[in-house]
Amino acid sequence: MLCPRARARGRWWWSIPSACLWLAGSALAQPAARDREEGSPVHRVSPAPDAAATADRPPSLSAASPPTEDEAAAAEANAPDVAPVDGSDPSAPSPPNVSEEELRALQEAMAADAAAQREAGATSSGSQTTSTPPSGFALQSLNPDLAFIADVAAAYFTREPTLETGEHDPHETGFTLQQLELAVGKSVDPYFRFDANIVFRTEDVEVEEAYATTLALPHRLQLRLGQFLTRFGRINSTHPHQWAFVDQPLAIGRIFGPEGSRGVGVEASWLMPLPWYVELVASATDARGEETARSFFGGDEAAKVRTPLDVQYTGALKQFFAVSDDWSLLWGLSIANGPNPSGYRARTDVYGTDLYLKYRPITDPANPTIVSLQAEVFYRRRQIPGDVLQDLDGYAELFWRFEPRWGVAARYELGSPVWGLHGHVVVDPLDPEWTAVRHRISTNVTFWPTEFSRIRLQGGVDEPRWEREPDWSLMLAFEFAIGAHGAHAF
Amino acid sequence: MRMTFRSAVLLLVFPALSGAGCAFGPGEPFGTISPTLSARVDQDSGFTRLATGYEVRITAATFGVDALRLVGTTDEGSGQTLLEIPAGVPLIALSDDPEAVGTVPLTCDPSCGVDRGQLEAVQADLTSFEVVAEVRDSQTPARIAAGTYTVHFVASSSAEGRPLKTAVSLPFDEQHFPHVALDAALVGTPQMFEGVDFAALTGTTLDATQNTAARDAVLEAFAATALDVHTRRSP
Numbered sequence: 049m050l051c052p053r054a055r056a057r058g059r060w061w062w063s064i065p066s067a068c069l070w071l072a073g074s075a076l077a078q079p080a081a082r083d084r085e086e087g088s089p090v091h092r093v094s095p096a097p098d099a100a101a102t103a104d105r106p107p108s109l110s111a112a113s114p115p116t117e118d119e120a121a122a123a124e125a126n127a128p129d130v131a132p133v134d135g136s137d138p139s140a141p142s143p144p145n146v147s148e149e150e151l152r153a154l155q156e157a158m159a160a161d162a163a164a165q166r167e168a169g170a171t172s173s174g175s176q177t178t179s180t181p182p183s184g185f186a187l188q189s190l191n192p193d194l195a196f197i198a199d200v201a202a203a204y205f206t207r208e209p210t211l212e213t214g215e216h217d218p219h220e221t222g223f224t225l226q227q228l229e230l231a232v233g234k235s236v237d238p239y240f241r242f243d244a245n246i247v248f249r250t251e252d253v254e255v256e257e258a259y260a261t262t263l264a265l266p267h268r269l270q271l272r273l274g275q276f277l278t279r280f281g282r283i284n285s286t287h288p289h290q291w292a293f294v295d296q297p298l299a300i301g302r303i304f305g306p307e308g309s310r311g312v313g314v315e316a317s318w319l320m321p322l323p324w325y326v327e328l329v330a331s332a333t334d335a336r337g338e339e340t341a342r343s344f345f346g347g348d349e350a351a352k353v354r355t356p357l358d359v360q361y362t363g364a365l366k367q368f369f370a371v372s373d374d375w376s377l378l379w380g381l382s383i384a385n386g387p388n389p390s391g392y393r394a395r396t397d398v399y400g401t402d403l404y405l406k407y408r409p410i411t412d413p414a415n416p417t418i419v420s421l422q423a424e425v426f427y428r429r430r431q432i433p434g435d436v437l438q439d440l441d442g443y444a445e446l447f448w449r450f451e452p453r454w455g456v457a458a459r460y461e462l463g464s465p466v467w468g469l470h471g472h473v474v475v476d477p478l479d480p481e482w483t484a485v486r487h488r489i490s491t492n493v494t495f496w497p498t499e500f501s502r503i504r505l506q507g508g509v510d511e512p513r514w515e516r517e518p519d520w521s522l523m524l525a526f527e528f529a530i531g532a533h534g535a536h537a538f
Numbered sequence: 539m540r541m542t543f544r545s546a547v548l549l550l551v552f553p554a555l556s557g558a559g560c561a562f563g564p565g566e567p568f569g570t571i572s573p574t575l576s577a578r579v580d581q582d583s584g585f586t587r588l589a590t591g592y593e594v595r596i597t598a599a600t601f602g603v604d605a606l607r608l609v610g611t612t613d614e615g616s617g618q619t620l621l622e623i624p625a626g627v628p629l630i631a632l633s634d635d636p637e638a639v640g641t642v643p644l645t646c647d648p649s650c651g652v653d654r655g656q657l658e659a660v661q662a663d664l665t666s667f668e669v670v671a672e673v674r675d676s677q678t679p680a681r682i683a684a685g686t687y688t689v690h691f692v693a694s695s696s697a698e699g700r701p702l703k704t705a706v707s708l709p710f711d712e713q714h715f716p717h718v719a720l721d722a723a724l725v726g727t728p729q730m731f732e733g734v735d736f737a738a739l740t741g742t743t744l745d746a747t748q749n750t751a752a753r754d755a756v757l758e759a760f761a762a763t764a765l766d767v768h769t770r771r772s773p
Contacts, residue, residue, distance in 0.1 A: 350613065350654060350711075352712075354712065354713065358712075385560045385561075389654075390565060391565040391566050391567045391651075392565075392566050392567060392568045392569075392712065392716040393565075393566075393712065394561075394565040394566075395560050395561040395565075396561060397560045397561040429560075429561040429562075430561060430565075431561045431563070431564065431565030432564075432565050433564070433565050433566055433567035433649070433651045434564050434565070434566075434567075434648075434649060434651070435564050435565070436561060436562070436563070436564055436565070469564060
C-alpha cells in the first residue's frame with residue numbers, strides 16, 4: 049500500500065508517511081462506507097447517492113454518469129502525496145535501518161498490492177467504470193470537479209409583478225435565466241474537502257456557497273466552515289436543479305429570503321450512535337442579509353455583531369427509517385433562532401418539521417416507479433415591540449416517476465396571515481400586503497432526455513386572498529448540466 | 539464514544555426544549571420612556587436682587603406645555619421626532635398650598651417606545667404661563683413703589699406657543715438598556731424678570747398692551763432656561 053509515485057522513484061521510505069496519510073484519507077474520506085456498515089444513511093460530506101436526486105433524476109441512462117460522492121471521495125483520497133517532485137530534496141529523511149526480513153516483507157506487500165491493482169483493473173474493465181492509471185491519476189487529482197448547470201425558463205403570468213418569492217424563480221412573462229451554477233469541489237487534503245457553488249445570472253455573479261468540510265474528526269463529528277445554506281428543513285439546503293418544481297416554495301422566500309437561509313459561519317454535525325440513523329446539526333451563521341436572513345437582521349445596515357446573540361443559530365435533527373426494502377422515511381425537526389432589528393434584543397424563532405417518504409421498489413429492478421411525498425411546515429415567531437408576530441407556512445409535494453424518463457408532480461402550498469399574541473391579524477412589516485391566507489397549487493410534468501438534461505412544463509394557480517383574482521402561471525423550464533457533479537443527499 | 543440510550547434521547551429532546559422561550563413574550567423597543575413632568579420655582583427665601591436693582595419674589599406660578607417632543611437622529615436622518623408625549627393640563631409651580639405642587643407622570647399613546655436612534659434634545663411649546671411676583675426697588679430713591687406684578691400668557695394653539703428646548707444626549711440601540719426615566723421640569727426663577735424695567739410699565743399687569751415688550755422679555759428669558767430634563771437608564 050505504498051505511494052505509487054514514490055515507489056516508482058525507488059524512494060519507498062518516503063512513501064511511508066504519505067501512505068499513512070493516504071490510508072487515513074481513505075478511511076476518513078469515506079464516511080459513506082462507515083455509515084453503511086452501521087445500517088444508516090450517510091453523513092453530510094459523502095451522502096448516499098439519492099438515485100432519484102430529490103425525486104427528479106431517472107435511473108442510469110448513460111454509462112458515463114458523473115461520479116457519486118462516494119466515488120469521488122474514494123478517488124480523491126488517493127491524491128495526497130507529499131513526496132518531493134524530483135526526489136533530490138536535501139531535507140529528505142535518510143533511509144531507516146531496515147533488516148532484510150523487513151525489507152523482504154515490504155517487497156512482498158508491494159507485489160501483493162500491484163497484483164491486487166492489476167486484478168481490480170481487469171475487473172473494472174468489464175464494466176463501464178474507467179480505471180485511471182496511477183500516474184495520470186496524480187495529475188488528474190490536481191483539478192477539482194467542475195460542473196456547470198444551466199436553468200432557463202419561459203414563463204407566462206396572468207398578473208405582474210408576480211408574487212414569486214425565490215431569487216431563481218421566473219418573475220415575469222418571458223424568458224428567464226434562472227441561474228448558471230458552477231459547482232466546484234475537491235478534497236483539499238485528508239482532513240478537508242472544499243466545495244463551492246457560484247451562480248451566474250444575467251446581471252451579476254454570486255458566491256452562493258463556499259465552504260470546507262472536515263473529513264477526519266473523531267466521534268462521528270463533522271464541521272463545515274465558510275458560507276453555506278443552512279440545513280433547516282429539507283429543501284433549504286438544496287439548489288434549483290434538485291427541486292421537483294421550477295420555482296421555490298413560497299415559505300422559503302417568505303421566511304428566510306429569496307436565496308434561502310444562508311450565511312457565513314460554522315456548522316457541526318454529529319451522527320449519533322443510535323440503532324437508527326439520527327444526525328444532529330447545529331450551525332451559527334451571520335444573521336444579516338436581505339435575501340438570506342430576512343426574518344433576522346435582514347438588510348438592516350445598522351445591525352452589528354457585538355455579542356454571541358447577534359448571529360443566527362440553526363439546529364436540526366434528522367432521522368432516517370428504512371421502513372422496508374422499498375420504503376424509506378426521513379423525518380426532520382429544525383429550529384432557527386436569531387436577532388431581528390425591530391427592537392431591543394428582539395428575537396426571531398422559526399420552527400420546522402419536514403417529512404420525506406419515498407417508495408422505490410428496488411426489489412423489482414425492472415420497475416421504474418418512484419413515488420415520493422415531501423412536506424414541510426414552518427412556524428415563525430418574531431418579537432416586535434409589544435407583540436409577537438406569528439405565521440404558519442408549509443407545502444406538500446407528491447412526485448411520481450411512472451417511466452424512466454417521465455415524471456409528474458403536484459404541490460400544494462399554504463401561507464397564513466400574520467397574527468399577534470391576541471390572535472388578531474396584524475400587519476407584517478416585512479410583507480404588509482400579506483393580510484390573508486394564501487394558497488398555491490402547482491403541477492408539472494418532467495421529461496429527462498438523459499441524466500444531464502431536463503425539460504419541465506409547470507402550471508400553477510396562486511390565490512392570495514388579499515387579491516381579487518388568482519394568479520395563473522405557466523412555465524417551461526430547461527436544465528442542462530455538464531461536468532462532474534456528485535450525487536445529492538437522500 | 540459510548541453513550542447510553544437515555545443520554546441520546548435527552549440529547550434529542552434538548553434542542554426542542556432549548557428552543558422554547560426565545561421569542562415567547564412580546565418584544566420591547568430600543569427605548570421605553572417613563573416620562574414625568576413637574577413645575578417649580580427656584581428662588582432664595584425672600585427677595586432676589588436682579589442686575590437691574592429690582593428685587594423680585596415670586597409668590598405664585600403656573601406653567602404648561604402642550605407636549606414633550608424627543609428629537610434626534612434616526613435611520614431616516616437628523617431632526618426626527620423620536621417620541622411625542624402629551625403633557626396635559628398646566629402644572630402649578632408655586633402656590634400657598636404646597637400639596638398642589640407635584641410631579642405628574644405622563645402617558646403616551648399607544649406607548650412610550652422609541653425606535654433606534656440618538657436623542658439629542660427635548661422640546662416643548664409653552665402654552666400656559668402665569669406668574670405673580672412681588673417687586674421692589676433696591677435703589678434710593680426707589681424708582682417704583684413696592685407692589686405685586688402679574689404676567690399671564692396663554693397660547694390658543696401650539697403654533698402660538700413659545701418654544702422650549704434643552705439638549706440631551708441619549709442613544710437608543712442594542713448596546714444600551716432600553717428603559718429610561720425622563721424627568722422633565724418647567725423651572726421659573728426671578729431672573730426671568732431681568733429684562734423688565736418695572737418703572738417703565740403701565741400698571742402692574744404685563745399683559746397690558748403697552749407692556750407687551752416686557753412680557754415678551756419675560757417669556758423669552760423663561761423659554762431659554764425653563765426646561766430642565768434628567769434621565770436615568772435601567773435594565
